[in-house]
Amino acid sequence: PGDEVVYPWRSFEVHPVFSAIAEANPVTVPLKEQAFDLGAVEAAVTDRTKLVILSTPNNPTGTVCSTDDLLQLLDALSDDVVVIIDEAYLEFITDESVRNPITEILPRHNNAVVFRTFSKAYGLANLRVGYAVGHADVIGAIDKVALPFLVNGLAQAAVLASLEPTAETELNERVAEVIQERTRVAEALGVAGWPVTPSQANFLWLPVGDKASSLFQHLESKGIVTRPFENEGVRVTVGTPEENDRFLEEIGTP
Known part of the structure; x- marks a missing residue:
């Protein structure tokens, strides 16, 4: 506590829960x-801060932190503050300012x-498999509190x-199609007049503010499920070309 x-x-959404x-x-x-304001993140750190969490690409906005910006933040922070770089959507990144943190950041921090x-x-x-890469002391601390038997045999075989x-x-073919469709759908939404945040994930973020709930309900009534964030925006997963065409047809114009 404290x-x-x-x-x-x-x-x-699990950040506040955990x-x-x-x-x-x-x-x-x-x-x-x-997008993340890493200068403000640095300013928010105090002597009571034990952990900084950065999901990049961010869920639900799809924005990323450049490697140079991450290095600048880590250079400014005390070594006592653990910084998580969560790359759940790594494979969908095409932004060249993002380099591999395992080789670029971990050796320095x-x-x-x-x-x-x-x-x-x-x-x-559905199999819930992930991994962490870090210094032995950090991974050792995680191991002390991790539940046993987290990854079952079926999950291990699938991985x-x-x-x-x-x-x-x-995998590469599937990711390439998602990236191609992400670009196409984002451009079509922009032409139609919708606000769209440039995304490096497998979804698009529409920051429509107080129209989020009504947009979600409209699309749901047409059989299209999105993820609304009340008074903020709507996250739309990039699907197959056919699914994306139907989404674009139903969303229309603002």
């Missing part, structure tokens, strides 16, 4: 133009830890199969 967890907001479970005080930093998952691009969400060369080829 320790602080700093993270930008809006972001992944902060509460750990009896930590959440310190939220508002987004700036739908022992307090950084990278989270990755097989839930998104690999399509294994190993996903790492086979033939599966990797399929």
Whole structure:
């Protein structure tokens, strides 16, 4: 109790949940133009801060932090503050300012830890498999509180199969199609007059403010499920070309 967890907001919805479970005080930093304001994150860190969480690409906005900006933040923070770089949507990133934090950041900062998952691009969400890469001291601390038997045999078999060369080829093809469709749908929405945040994930963020609920309800009435955030926006998953065409047809213009 009394320790602080700093993270930008809006972001992944489990951040406040797990902060509460750990009896930590959440310190939220508002987004700036739908992206992280790392200068404000740095300013929010105090001597009570134990953890900074950065989901990049961010869920639900799809925006990313450049590697240089992350390095600048870590250079400014005390080594006592652990910084999580959550790359759940890593495979969908095309922004060249984002480099591999495992090779670019971890060798310089022992307090950084990278989270990755097989839930998104690999399509294994229901099996709940992910991993962390970091300094031995950080990983050792995680191991002390991690529940045993978290990854069952079926999940392990699925992950190993996903790492086979033939599966990797399929993965790359699937990711390439999502990226192509992401660009096409974003451009079409922009032409139609909808506000769209440039995304590096497998979804698009429409920051429509107080119209979020009504837009969600309209699309749901047409059989299209999106994720609304009341008075903020709507997250739309990039689907198949046919699904995306139907979405564009039903959403129309603002």
